[in-house]
Amino acid sequence: MEKTQHTHRAPVSHQPLVVEKGNLGEIGSLVEVEINGIPYKVPIGTTILEACRQNNIHIPTLCYHEDLCLAGVCRICVVEVEGMKVLPTSCTFPITNRIKVRTTSEKVRKARRHILDLLLSEHYGECYSCHRNGNCELQTLAKEYGVDFYRFGHITERRHKVDKSSYSVIRDMDKCILCKRCVRTCIDLQEVGALEATQRGDMTTISTFLDKPLADVICINCGQCINRCPTAALKANDPSDEIWAAIDDPEMHVVIQTAPSPRSGIGEEFGCEPGTSMTYKLNTALRMIGFDAVLDTNFSADLTIMEEGTELLLRLKKLLVEGDSSVKLPQFTSCSPGWIKYIEHFYPDFLDYLSSCKSPQQMFGAVIKTFYAQERNIDPNKIVTVALMPCSAKKFECNRPEMTDSGFKDVDYGLTTREMAQMIREAGLHLPELQNSAFDEPFGDTGSGLIFGATGGVMESALRTAYALVTGRPVPFENLQILPCRGFEGVREASVLLENVLPDWSFLEGVNLKFMIAHGTANAKKVMDALARGELKDIHFVEIMACPGGCIGGGGQPIPTSPEIRQKRAELIYNEAADLEINESFRNPSIKYIYEKFLTEGPCRHLSHKLLHTHYVKRGKYID
Amino acid sequence: MPILNKLVIFDENNIEDSLKKAISSEPQDVVMEIRESGLKGRGGAGFPTGTKWLLARSAHADKKFVVCNADEGEPGTFKDRILLDEYTKLVFEGMVIAGYAIGAQKGFLYLRGEYRYLFDKLTKYLEQMRKENRLGNNILGSNYSFDIEIRLGSGAYVCGEESALIESLEGHRGEARNRPPYPVNTGYLGYPTIVNNVETFAVAHIIVAKGAEWYSKYGTSKSTGTKLLSISGDCKKPGVYEVPFGTTISDILKLVEAENTKAVQVGGASGFCIPKAEFDRTVAFEDVSTGGSVIIFNETRDMLQVLENFMEFFVEESCGQCTPCRIGNVKLLEGLMKIRNNDCSLSYIHELVDLGRSMQIASKCGLGQSSPNPFISIMEHFENEIFSQR
């Protein structure tokens, strides 16, 4: 399972306790702790919170999050430790010697209730007009503690303006409880640092550089902060009203494409265990809601592989055959729009390393408003394209001015898994109970696009196709499963030897194709810094996903998130993929069809360049 | 401003050469001497200094640090300023001795921003010490090296809290850290660090010179020695006084010629309000503890006003990190404004006192843990007066 990354920026006090030999006994040795009168044994250094959770003793938390370094600021998890005058926070307290803990004493209960009452007194608004109603940690606590009146009053006026500047993330600081999860997410997990607490005391606010609108700072739109916000202070920019309006308009042909990850997560919105498949039920729900066509983004993921894989081979050819040393290698994937914005802000001088391929979402948008419109004989002007994505950055991406190569806005709306679930609920449907139904033609077949959802999936798919194109044989891995691509380690590296290649690719004979995979932009930073130091000279291809875990952990996925939840979503995707008949992009019949009928010159040629490739913007860190 | 009542420490005209004495003995003996003296931290919390040094000494690390806390932000304290200004030798050499005792190579003086005017003078003093080989490499010919750097604070009260101070030294926002781990294990840049008050270092210097036994003759058994008090408010002779621990409040009032005193706030804004009926209580860690601030209120003072001033201070100075302090202080202050507007029931005030007790135990750092002290103690003693005046 993926480990929390503790970066150098986490203050020392937030970093895990280093247990010194000799000082505290052997690392890993057990220590006894008495909780509510019952003795337990835990490894030295276990926090009180962990010890309690392992033993099914519930302790409420707000600022604590499994993915993040510790803060100890909300104070709701306080417990009584015998011999201490004050109540320490259980999340930060490492057990290093025999202590006696009480989790429900009068002092503890009172303090927790007071803390909750204080938070509620400054918490603007009411639950019934709130998008986190029913899935809010503050609300849950209020219920748990039986709050039935506002002990210290309740704020009746807004103190902050809602920041709606961003295409992706909306900030309502009147709902913020200052747990700083978003701050820690942004700086520690993502190494972006768009958010920080400013001012002091009661004036403390989570803010941006110079308090600018989020759209005007270095936010990469990854939405990871949303996924970890315990309340409604952060949310994605929700286009569902516009989508409903389009559906309700009989003139409009509303097409939705669905990415792999939302299917792996959306069940959680309906009470299913993480890792419950909803793919074909979702299709039914979408049709019942009124979408005119339901298409599978796996198709355009396969298309991406064709284009991106060809691009890589062309780069290699340029270098190895033509001796063109200006060729930029390794080639970096470009399907994660959060990653794109990250590199545009933080490494603007390295944009040439990016594949010029659009993301699957945008490729599909361009194809729908051209080829699909042609095939179905529909006026592209009357087509509305919706993309169901696990991602908040896709909202920004579809609004990039350059994403209009079809002659129209290629993708009209990016919709997150959470927003889709809301539309389904509003339509009165209970997703888990629906019938299965298939995707619409002409893009109904699948290749290996499904595994795009998990970190390493793009790489695995690309290798399958590239290897097969070059050698005429499938990749030399059992069931085509390139296991080195899988897993959750932050940065992974592996290679595939190209042997007995086809004559066209003779220059690749004996080349050991080396690749790297990173997920979460903190890990991307490590890779980029290595690139900047000139250490990636022997690497050919790098996959980067902005979100920890890849798209299954995207900023539009159901809340909560945790390493375990992401693992289950990834397992589902790999299991479903294992059942597919075709597991290589180039063998997907729909892919063959589009290259025969529409992109007739083949990948990376004129028309595909026009429709399926793009360029990037040198943004830098300072934005006027 | 001189110290008005010089007793034990600040009476010595020619203070012996503690530095030489310390450096020619074993570090652990220096620590033992301080332990035996019973010296407790003079910054307010009263943690035994010898124990702190011992913990830092026994921590395994290749670097250790000494920090002198000269942030002196508690309303009503100004004794550290005088020590820095007039007893510079005691403070800086005290730091070197501490460094030697725990095995540190570097010290910081964290100087309150408002004391910037002392910066040049103190810098020159350090320069002089280096020239005299009392600082720098191979101090006094030994193989012990130690240097001191002065850092200016940025004017936040919370930066006087030791872990927030360390955060500030590291260049972060001045916010208290979680404890454990404690600075003696995980302090500046993660290395073992002792943070002590200015007065603590000065006193340690004297103890090394005169011995623990001599020192512990003064004061009480649990609070040995003397304490510098910064006395202000309604009295004829405000100023800095040295008194032995165990001195009663009424003796202090006599000393400064205070009349018609209604209450004394001991320990500054974060301290406790002592009413007339309890003036026989003593200044000592086991009774009324203080970092040095004593503020006197006579009969004419409106205790609601007094309390409002304190609470405004805390609302302003809370770092805003943790819930109990950030919002709790606002609620306490709002309660006072309600009283002022005749819009507050006694039971709501009791509710707030209860809240104050939760803040005392659930806040993350000493600021929020002590900010309810004046509220609770003034309400305890002056609730009737406050309500009957409205």
Ligand SMILES: Cc1cc2nc3c(=O)[nH]c(=O)nc-3n(C[C@H](O)[C@H](O)[C@H](O)COP(=O)(O)O)c2cc1C
């Ligand atoms: C809000 C707050 C402010 C403080 N300000 C100071 C200060 O200005 N000077 C000081 O010596 N200690 C101050 N302290 C106490 C320090 O945290 C720490 O206990 C002290 O520096 C330790 O030194 P000592 O053991 O020598 O007293 C403050 C504590 C808190 C909670």
Ligand code: SF4
């Ligand atoms: S954020 Fe949570 S507690 Fe606040 S209004 Fe929304 S649902 Fe209710």
Ligand code: SF4
């Ligand atoms: S969306 Fe991502 S980059 Fe933007 S503020 Fe949130 S965590 Fe930071």
Ligand code: SF4
């Ligand atoms: S915006 Fe959300 S995550 Fe960030 S501090 Fe506020 S409540 Fe916490």
Ligand code: SF4
């Ligand atoms: S108690 Fe107050 S000053 Fe201390 S950490 Fe909490 S909010 Fe900050």
